[in-house]
Amino acid sequence: MMPTRDQIIEVLKTVEDPELFLDIWFLGLIYNIDIDPIAHKVTIEMTFTSAMCPAGPMLKEEVQTKVKSLEGVEQAEVKITFSPPWEPSEDVKATLGLI
Template sequence: MTDIEVQDIGDKVVTVLKTIYDPEIPVDIYELGLIYDVFVNDNCEVKILMTLTSPNCPVAETLPVEVEEKVKTLEEVKDAEVEITFDPTWTQDMMSEEARLELGFL
């Protein structure tokens, strides 16, 4: 698999991530800064390193599953796994400028 093909899959994964919203905040999880990294290997397997707005987040059980399931709908993706981390801890500074503008922080 070429670097271009891996990049293409990564871009498609990001597009999918931008369709998933935190139920308490009207911004997608990518712009919210909850996605720390997206890895795609040569076998078309995706690993997503993400966090939650807090360890006590009400969607802690369901959001990672939703992310995995939606990423797996991409025909190029053979498998997807989400790893949750709280290091570093999420802060509002991790939001994109677009997200801050939408939430009235700018």
């Protein structure tokens, strides 16, 4: 049995950006979650706070590892995109003291 979207989101909330100290779900770095129950595969489309994010490779690996650890997931793929570029939400800006 594959995990639900909500279960995947909960595991994504445990991945923290090491520079901003906020989880990647709250930051809005996750653009899409695709669950393929036939292939037992989850594909995550995400971005980073910038194209030059030094934590990018680590974040990608952590997302892949944590999603793949969920029961029923045999494959986890993480696709990185910068289209559209990341734009922090008002909640993120407020949390970071930017507004």
